[in-house]
Amino acid sequence: MQDQEGVLAWVSERLAVAMRQAEDLILRDYIVSAASQINAGGGSNGDNPTNLGISDFSLVATTLDTNNAYKFMSGIEGMDRFGTGPVRSAYFMLSSTELQTDFDGLVGSGFKSQWDYPTNTSALPSEYGSVFNIRVLTSSEAPVARGASKNGNDVYYNTVVGKQAITHINQDGYSMNLIYRDPYYSGMLAQNATLAVKFAQAQAITQDTAIRNLLSTRLSSGVGP
Amino acid sequence: MAEYSKIAKGHFTSTGFAKAINLPFQPDYVEFINYTVANSAVASQNIARGFWDVSMGQGFAVIEGYNATPALIFDTVTTNGISSFSAGISLQYGAVVQHGGSPVSDFSISKASPAVVTTVGNHGLQTGDVIVFQNLAETSTTGMNQIAGIPFMITRTAATTFTINWDTSGSNYTAFNTATSTGNIGSYKKVLFPNIYFPGEIVVSAVTTGTTTTISTASQHNYVVGQEVGFRIPGVWGTTQLNELPNNTIPGSPIYGYVISVTDAQNFVVNINSTGFTAFNVNQPFVSAVGLTFPQVIAAGDVNTGGVQISSGSPLYPSPQFSFATLNDSSTINGPAIQGAFVNNTRQGFIIGAGAGTVLTTGSLVGAAGNVIYWRAFLSDLAVN
Numbered sequence: 001m002q003d004q005e006g007v008l009a010w011v012s013e014r015l016a017v018a019m020r021q022a023e024d025l026i027l028r029d030y031i032v033s034a035a036s037q038i039n040a041g042g043g044s045n046g047d048n049p050t051n052l053g054i055s056d057f058s059l060v061a062t063t064l065d066t067n068n069a070y071k072f073m074s075g076i077e078g079m080d081r082f083g084t085g086p087v088r089s090a091y092f093m094l095s096s097t098e099l100q101t102d103f104d105g106l107v108g109s110g111f112k113s114q115w116d117y118p119t120n121t122s123a124l125p126s127e128y129g130s131v132f133n134i135r136v137l138t139s140s141e142a143p144v145a146r147g148a149s150k151n152g153n154d155v156y157y158n159t160v161v162g163k164q165a166i167t168h169i170n171q172d173g174y175s176m177n178l179i180y181r182d183p184y185y186s187g188m189l190a191q192n193a194t195l196a197v198k199f200a201q202a203q204a205i206t207q208d209t210a211i212r213n214l215l216s217t218r219l220s221s222g223v224g225p
Numbered sequence: 226m227a228e229y230s231k232i233a234k235g236h237f238t239s240t241g242f243a244k245a246i247n248l249p250f251q252p253d254y255v256e257f258i259n260y261t262v263a264n265s266a267v268a269s270q271n272i273a274r275g276f277w278d279v280s281m282g283q284g285f286a287v288i289e290g291y292n293a294t295p296a297l298i299f300d301t302v303t304t305n306g307i308s309s310f311s312a313g314i315s316l317q318y319g320a321v322v323q324h325g326g327s328p329v330s331d332f333s334i335s336k337a338s339p340a341v342v343t344t345v346g347n348h349g350l351q352t353g354d355v356i357v358f359q360n361l362a363e364t365s366t367t368g369m370n371q372i373a374g375i376p377f378m379i380t381r382t383a384a385t386t387f388t389i390n391w392d393t394s395g396s397n398y399t400a401f402n403t404a405t406s407t408g409n410i411g412s413y414k415k416v417l418f419p420n421i422y423f424p425g426e427i428v429v430s431a432v433t434t435g436t437t438t439t440i441s442t443a444s445q446h447n448y449v450v451g452q453e454v455g456f457r458i459p460g461v462w463g464t465t466q467l468n469e470l471p472n473n474t475i476p477g478s479p480i481y482g483y484v485i486s487v488t489d490a491q492n493f494v495v496n497i498n499s500t501g502f503t504a505f506n507v508n509q510p511f512v513s514a515v516g517l518t519f520p521q522v523i524a525a526g527d528v529n530t531g532g533v534q535i536s537s538g539s540p541l542y543p544s545p546q547f548s549f550a551t552l553n554d555s556s557t558i559n560g561p562a563i564q565g566a567f568v569n570n571t572r573q574g575f576i577i578g579a580g581a582g583t584v585l586t587t588g589s590l591v592g593a594a595g596n597v598i599y600w601r602a603f604l605s606d607l608a609v610n
Contacts, residue, residue, distance in 0.1 A: 209455070
C-alpha cells in the first residue's frame with residue numbers, strides 16, 4: 001500500500017473503517033437474535049415494553065450482578081467539582097441515539113450525564129451518561145425493531161453486557177483481512193485494482209447469563225430517524 | 226468493465242406462495258422459467274417465464290404466458306412481482322393486516338388451546354410463517370394484549386383460519402375481533418425473514434413438568450438433540466426453578482438443560498427433572514401486558530461444548546450432527562447453519578412473488594404448488610441507463 005497514491009490511501013482508510021463497522025453490525029445482529037431479553041416495565045407510556053424507567057436499569061444491573069457478570073469499567077471517585085458526582089463501576093449498555101431525549105428526561109431521577117462525571121478521562125466519545133451500575137453508550141447503529149411493540153411503536157434493543165459475555169472466534173487463523181491486488185493480478189487488461197475485505201470469524205456468546213437485551217419503547221415523540 | 230459481475234442460478238419447487246431466494250448479493254436482474262408449465266399441456270393463465278430488471282421497479286416483472294386462446298403472449302406484473310431484498314433489523318415486517326384492509330379485512334382470535342385465528346378474506350399464510358400481533362384490546366380492560374408482541378409460528382388450517390401455539394382459554398383472556406374491538410386497531414404482520422433470528426431467544430408457550438421437561442414454544446425452536454439450552458422464566462409465569470440462575474445448589478453455576486428429543490418444530494424435551502416445580506402459568510392478567518417480559522428459552526451451546534460425557538446408550542448419543550435443518554428454513558447460502566450458534570444475519574437476495582399479470586389476471590408468477598422453477602440472477606457491475 002503506497003502512501004503516495006492518494007486515492008488508494010483514502011479508499012483503504014474508508015474500507016478499513018467499513019470493515020470494523022461490518023464486524024460490529026454482525027455482532028450486533030447476533031446479540032439481537034440470541035441474547036435473553038427483559039422488557040422494560042418501569043416507564044409510563046403503557047406499552048409493552050414501556051419506555052425506560054429508572055427501575056429498569058436497576059433490574060438489569062441487578063440481574064447481571066446476581067449472575068456474577070464482570071463489569072467493564074471501574075468506578076470514578078468523586079471530586080470537589082460543582083455538579084459532579086461519583087460514578088459506580090459499571091457494565092456497558094449500547095442504546096440508540098433516538099433515546100437520548102428519554103435519557104435527558106431521567107436526569108434528576110438517577111441518570112447522570114457524562115458531563116457530570118468528576119472526570120471525563122475514562123469516558124468514551126459515544127458515552128452519554130450513566131445510571132446505577134450501567135454506563136450508556138449511544139449510536140445511530142444501535143438496533144431498533146420498527147413498529148414491533150404491543151402498541152405498534154418502535155422497540156429499542158438496549159444491550160447490557162458484562163465483560164465475559166461475548167467474543168468472536170477466528171477461523172483459519174485470522175478474523176478478517178484487508179486485501180489489495182494490483183491491476184496486473186486483478187484483470188486481463190490490468191485496468192482495475194482490487195481492494196477488499198474478507199471475514200473468517202464466528203460471533204459467539206460465551207456466557208449468556210452475562211448479557212441482556214433491555215427492550216424499551218420511547219417516551220418522547222417527534223424524535224426519530 | 227464487467228469483470229466483477231455476479232451470476233447465480235438454482236431451482237426450487239413452488240409452494241404457490243412468494244419464494245425468497247438467499248444470495249450473497251442483491252441481484253439487479255432475475256429471470257426464471259417454469260419447467261412444469263413448459264412440460265405440460267398448454268393452458269390458459271399459465272405463466273411459463275418471467276423477467277425482471279431493477280430499473281422496472283421493485284415488485285414488477287415481464288412475463289410470458291398463455292392467454293385464453295390459449296396462445297403465448299407477453300404481459301406485465303405490476304404488484305407482487307419480482308423484487309430484491311436486503312434484510313435488516315428495520316426491514317423485518319410485511320404489510321400490516323388490520324380492519325378494513327385487503328385481502329384480509331378483519332380477523333378474530335378465539336379463546337382456545339391452541340388459539341384459532343379466523344380471517345375475513347384469504348390470509349395467504351402457510352404453516353411455518355411467523356407473525357406478530359399488536360393492539361389486541363377488545364375493550365380498555367379486556368382482550369388478548371398479553372400475547373401482543375410475541376412472534377408466533379402459524380399452522381395453516383384453511384384459507385381463512387390458522388392456529389397459534391398459545392393457550393388463550395384461560396379466564397384472563399377475552400376473545401378478540403378487529404371488527405368489534407374498541408377503535409378497530411388490532412393488527413398482525415408477518416415477520417418476513419424469521420430465519421434471520423433463529424435459533425435466537427424463543428418465547429415459551431407451555432411447560433410440562435416431570436422427570437423430563439417438555440417445552441412448547443410460540444415459534445420454531447430450531448433445536449436438535451444435544452442442544453444445550455437455558456431458561457429465563459419471570460416469576461409471574463411460574464416455573465422459575467428452570468431458570469439458569471440463581472443456582473441454589475452450586476451458586477454461580479448456570480443451570481442448563483440438554484434437548485433429548487425433538488417432537489416437532491415447536492415442541493422438545495429437555496433432560497431436566499422438573500418434578501415438583503411450580504406449574505407454568507400462561508393465564509396472565511390483561512392489565513399485566515404493560516411491561517410484561519415473556520418466558521424465554523435460549524440456545525447456550527451443545528453437548529460438544531458442555532462438558533457432558535457422551536457414550537452409547539446416553540439419550541444424547543450420538544452428538545448432534547448440525548446440518549441443514551428440516552424443521553424450518555435455517556440453511557444459509559454459506560452452507561449448513563449451526564443451531565445454537567450464529568446463523569448468517571445478513572440476508573439478501575430476491576423474491577419471486579405470487580402476483581398476476583395485467584392480461585393474465587388469474588395467473589401466478591411463482592406458479593402453482595408443485596411447479597418446478599429454474600432461475601438465474603445477475604448483479605452487473607456496469608449498468609448503462
